[in-house]
Amino acid sequence: MTEIGYLGPKGTFTKLAVDTAFGDEKKQSFQTIAECIDAVDNGTIDIGVVPLENAIEGTVQITVDYLIHQVRLPVVSEIVVPIQQHLLVRKDFDGKLSDIQEVHSHSHAIAQCHQFLHQNLSHAGTVFSTSTGRAAEIVSERNEPIAAIGNKLAASEYGLQIYKANIHDYPNNHTRFLVLTKNRDLVQIKHEAHLERTTLLIGLPSDKPGALHQILSAFSWRKMNLSKIESRPTKTGLGNYFFIIDVDQPYDNVLFPGVKAELEALGCEVTILGTYPVYHMNI
Amino acid sequence: MTEIGYLGPKGTFTKLAVDTAFGDEKKQSFQTIAECIDAVDNGTIDIGVVPLENAIEGTVQITVDYLIHQVRLPVVSEIVVPIQQHLLVRKDFDGKLSDIQEVHSHSHAIAQCHQFLHQNLSHAGTVFSTSTGRAAEIVSERNEPIAAIGNKLAASEYGLQIYKANIHDYPNNHTRFLVLTKNRDLVQIKHEAHLERTTLLIGLPSDKPGALHQILSAFSWRKMNLSKIESRPTKTGLGNYFFIIDVDQPYDNVLFPGVKAELEALGCEVTILGTYPVYHMNI
Incomplete structure (x- = not known):
């Protein structure tokens, strides 16, 4: 069975891109972009999916630099997904925005929702996490009136509800992901190419x-x-x-x-x- | 007295740039690039220093996008500092590399030291933190054989020792920072411009x-x-x-x-x- 590696953890935008583009292949999460690319190179996995541009949890520079200087793998597809950030709370939260005491997320996601936070949650503290997925996990674990910023996959992975959808400042933000593999035939994306x-x-x-x-x-x-x-x-x-x-x-x-x-x-x-x-x- | 804002926390590369370029002005840390730029715009601080390129804790996109779409402030200087990553441990650590159980840092710093970690610390787990400064703080607080990746300022701010210097994969990595202010006369950098x-x-x-x-x-x-x-x-x-x-x-x-x-x-x-x-x- 084809194995797909991605920059994790679960609930991130990379995972969302992988789930949207691919089917029920076996999927494996990697902690860093370099580890994911190395795993494709040494054959541990068949396909790697890494962020290229405008990423939340990753960065352009690391992907491009690693592909150029360390491991030259063919790019066989690009997946573009819109960045849609939502305010996520636990399902048992029934308060108002003013009851939320802390907002957790990756610093880049918090930056992307700067205007919304400024206007609606200036009373709440912001706490940085290492990814949007990790922020959702923290909120799911704590019995306090706190919220996370993340995508809908983070909500479903950690059993959270979307309290307010699309709180990002700009509607046309996208993230580009590269699909890397040595065996192009393995990549079967069931969508029409743009x-x-x-x-x-x-x-x-x-x-x-x-x-x-x-x-x-x-x-x-x-x-x-x-x-x-x-x-x-x-x-x-x-x-x-x-x-x-x-x-x-x-x-x-x-x-x-x-x-x-x-x-x-x-x-x-x-x-x-x-x-x-x-x-x-x-x- | 002139007040300078920067992307914090202390012990990050932005703080290192500020300390190197400026003197004993009053310095204030901000949690996000947007908050720092806003503070210059509304006059809370006089000067803001934010990462522009190849940043560890920040990202190019957010700085440029914010300057273009939200707040148009004059760029009055650019500060370029080399990225030098060190392996930091507590001063009471007297073990060997093989004794280190965990390496903490921002994911981008861990990515920049990928080869070193792969060759010397593949037995140790990597744990992501929200900044290199925060990683140093975690190591300083814990009585366990763990290490952080960060710069020499992080070492001195948190009382750590440099166990191994310059463990980054590429010697010529630099970070560019922009100095933003409405009052150009306030910026007095006592170095010769390149x-x-x-x-x-x-x-x-x-x-x-x-x-x-x-x-x-x-x-x-x-x-x-x-x-x-x-x-x-x-x-x-x-x-x-x-x-x-x-x-x-x-x-x-x-x-x-x-x-x-x-x-x-x-x-x-x-x-x-x-x-x-x-x-x-x-x-």
């Missing part, structure tokens, strides 16, 4: 004005649409950096090899990190 | 191929060197995004107004987030 994407890493030989402009010319004159570009320092020293570029089209045998050849002629190092379908999930 | 930087936000009218290439042309033909570029989704919907661009030169009355006028003619929205000195700290 689009096809190709991610490239482009290393610059040196830090010179206009280099990025030259790089983008190679994409621009081919009318290839970049949906993301990010410069990142390399780990070898200040001043050197590389770019992560998302192109919203699948890898092909004409345009991408052409771009790669042109950039290599400029002295760049070009790596295709993956070409994969992107799934937008409704949760 | 360079001058100007940060721009550039909003695109629509998502079309080649738009970024056009934007960069305006900088490129003026030989203005971009040290960072990052595309970010706006909060108003999928498909719309803007760019954050760092130019490593101070704002002037010829080049920057020229760029701004050209980009506005293309339909872009251009905002100067700040023009400020960058200080590289040796800690």
Whole structure:
């Protein structure tokens, strides 16, 4: 049976992404992104799902850095889920907002609900937890008028009720997750893909004005649409950096090899990190 | 007396940056980045210091999003500190690495020391805390053979000893912090600035191929060197995004107004987030 690893604990947004995208495969929780990626690399699990962008419990930098510097695994899919934060309380809580004494959650989730907390729960203390899932667990264990901020999966995993839904400040927040595996055939996501994407890493030989402009010319004159570009320092020293570029089209045998050849002629190092379908999930 | 707010608790990398850059001003810790920025905005404190990039206890997204969407405060300085992670134990611990049963830290710090932990402390459990400072506090309170990962400030704040220094996987990791204030004259950093930087936000009218290439042309033909570029989704919907661009030169009355006028003619929205000195700290 296919085994899927994810950044845990249960009740986090990564678990929500895994449950939404996959079926009844065996699922295993990992404490860190690095452990999850290592487990795919050494064959302990078949598929790893890790946060890439706008994550609550994870961070972009660690995922990308680890994939670039430590373990080069193919990206075979991307899963996008909306961030919907709810105020969760125990099922036996029948008080008002003003009765809530503490709000527990991961600091990033608390930050995402800053306006709501400021307007409605400024009397309550905020207590940071290591994840939104852990916050829900704490609330489930304590017989006190406290609340957690987390998603609906955290509510169901820990038997909590949603006291107030969608308390996040911005409606259009999303988290992107990468699906990593050495065996692409194992990944069967029963949804329709939103689009096809190709991610490239482009290393610059040196830090010179206009280099990025030259790089983008190679994409621009081919009318290839970049949906993301990010410069990142390399780990070898200040001043050197590389770019992560998302192109919203699948890898092909004409345009991408052409771009790669042109950039290599400029002295760049070009790596295709993956070409994969992107799934937008409704949760 | 000038009051400086920072993302706490004590013993974190933000506090280390504040202590290194400033003198004996009054310092106040905040639980979240949003609270710290709000306090500068409403005048409770004079200066706020928040992490911008590669942070351990914070995240880039929250700082940038909050500055763009909620509170527009001038960036007046940037402080760069190297990330140096140490293995911290109580002063009365005289055992070996193999005696250590648990390692406490923020999940990002644990991820940054992944190789060291894997090679030397694979027998020990890892326990996540809400910050590296909090991890040091936990170790200081418990009479058990456990360790924390944190910086040298965490060691001194909580009376711990550095059992093994510099256990982070990459030597060239840095964290960038922004100094925010409405009164630039209050910020007196007694170090020599490494360079001058100007940060721009550039909003695109629509998502079309080649738009970024056009934007960069305006900088490129003026030989203005971009040290960072990052595309970010706006909060108003999928498909719309803007760019954050760092130019490593101070704002002037010829080049920057020229760029701004050209980009506005293309339909872009251009905002100067700040023009400020960058200080590289040796800690």
